[in-house]
Amino acid sequence: MKDALATRCIHAGEIDDAHGSPHTPIYTTTTFKFASTADLLDVVDGRKSGSLYTRYGLNPTIASIEQKLASLEGAEMAWAFCSGMAAEAALFLSHGRKGIVCLGDAYGGTLELISSQLPLLGIPGHFLLGNELARLDELLSQGVSLVFLETPTNPTLEIFDIHAIAKMAHAHGALVAVDNTFASPVNQNPLALGADFVVHSCTKYLGGHSDITAGALMGSKDLLMPVWNWRKNLGTAIAPEIASQLARSIRSLPVRVHAQNASAQNIAEAMAKHPKVSRVLYPGLPDFPGHALAKRQMSGFGGMLTIEVKGNGDDATRVADKLKLFALAPSLGGVESLVTQPCTTTHHGLTPEERTRRGISDAMLRLSVGLEDPADLIADLNQALG
Numbered sequence: 001m002k003d004a005l006a007t008r009c010i011h012a013g014e015i016d017d018a019h020g021s022p023h024t025p026i027y028t029t030t031t032f033k034f035a036s037t038a039d040l041l042d043v044v045d046g047r048k049s050g051s052l053y054t055r056y057g058l059n060p061t062i063a064s065i066e067q068k069l070a071s072l073e074g075a076e077m078a079w080a081f082c083s084g085m086a087a088e089a090a091l092f093l094s095h096g097r098k099g100i101v102c103l104g105d106a107y108g109g110t111l112e113l114i115s116s117q118l119p120l121l122g123i124p125g126h127f128l129l130g131n132e133l134a135r136l137d138e139l140l141s142q143g144v145s146l147v148f149l150e151t152p153t154n155p156t157l158e159i160f161d162i163h164a165i166a167k168m169a170h171a172h173g174a175l176v177a178v179d180n181t182f183a184s185p186v187n188q189n190p191l192a193l194g195a196d197f198v199v200h201s202c203t204k205y206l207g208g209h210s211d212i213t214a215g216a217l218m219g220s221k222d223l224l225m226p227v228w229n230w231r232k233n234l235g236t237a238i239a240p241e242i243a244s245q246l247a248r249s250i251r252s253l254p255v256r257v258h259a260q261n262a263s264a265q266n267i268a269e270a271m272a273k274h275p276k277v278s279r280v281l282y283p284g285l286p287d288f289p290g291h292a293l294a295k296r297q298m299s300g301f302g303g304m305l306t307i308e309v310k311g312n313g314d315d316a317t318r319v320a321d322k323l324k325l326f327a328l329a330p331s332l333g334g335v336e337s338l339v340t341q342p343c344t345t346t347h348h349g350l351t352p353e354e355r356t357r358r359g360i361s362d363a364m365l366r367l368s369v370g371l372e373d374p375a376d377l378i379a380d381l382n383q384a385l386g
């Protein structure tokens with residue numbers, strides 16, 4: 001962790017092959033040969049590190065991206081997965097079996113896994129919104145083993161105090177995992193704030209171009225080793241070809257995210273003054289409720305913001321449908337700007353009452369700010385709102 005993030009993004013984990021390639025080559029190989037049975041057993045029994053079988057993650061291209069991923073979060077280790085959900089599933093099965101508390105609004109897949117599927121295996125799931133945090137202590141004393149949260153959250157950009165939550169969880173012997181997808185490692189490093197695990201959907205900012213699906217789990221060696229067997233036998237390691245594409249994207253991650261931060265701030269300020277916008281939710285706005293906390297625990301406010309259009313859900317739908325540069329698509333973190341209306345996409349499955357309870361109105365539009373010129377993006381929003 002000596003070098004600055006931008007340097008680590010380029011140099012961490014790169015392995016030199018026999019031909020002097022400056023980047024790790026793609027080893028598409030599924031299996032690796034050994035000079036002797038003794039050498040093979042050294043790797044199989046874990047006495048030596050080495051390549052063995054690609055599904056195990058024991059492949060040079062996968063090992064290389066894992067070093068790069070670990071360095072992004074200042075972690076001792078990282079495992080790379082075929083999706084963000086695969087990383088979460090392996091984490092929950094390894095460390096959440098006594099129960100998981102999910103704080104705030106989490107990704108739809110996360111909510112479904114914890115509320116509907118893990119209970120089928122006897123793993124209890126609990127949910128607390130930001131205004132119910134007083135009950136966390138009580139759940140922790142019942143022996144819940146893992147606290148899982150996103151900050152900023154989707155789509156209201158609520159900010160949770162990672163350090164305070166980690167302190168509370170650790171006092172009860174529970175572990176804390178932060179889904180850092182929205183912030184990216186450029187803007188926030190949860191491990192440095194006391195979390196035990198970081199999860200990323202690399203499909204978003206780390207991949208950055210809306211063209212790969214991948215996930216990562218970062219943490220200490222002690223905590224990550226038990227996850228390895230789950231990934232191996234669930235068969236959810238990243239593919240070497242995707243690992244190579246992910247490495248290429250990560251080399252430009254800080255440049256992209258810094259530009260997206262600046263652009264989102266511009267757009268948030270412009271929308272805050274717009275007569276057809278009733279509210280702008282963005283941690284970088286001084287009057288945003290989580291602003292002071294975000295300023296303390298983040299080094300940038302991110303490329304995600306939510307605007308609330310004056311009027312009802314249909315008015316917001318009309319704005320979304322009229323946008324030209326912002327593509328109507330339910331993802332985030334890419335070079336192209338995207339818009340989603342949470343009540344028709346990410347939170348469509350919830351009842352209107354449940355959306356209200358979570359502070360999500362039908363008139364909200366969530367924006368993922370890409371790398372287009374911010375003036376063009378503001379002009380697009382103005383024409384759609386007009």
Ligand SMILES: *Cc1c(COP(=O)(O)O)cnc(C)c1O
Nearest residue numbers: 083084085107179181201203214
């Ligand atoms: C997309 C996303 C996920 C799931 O990632 P996949 O790569 O699609 O499996 C998890 N958490 C957050 C915050 C996400 O945005």
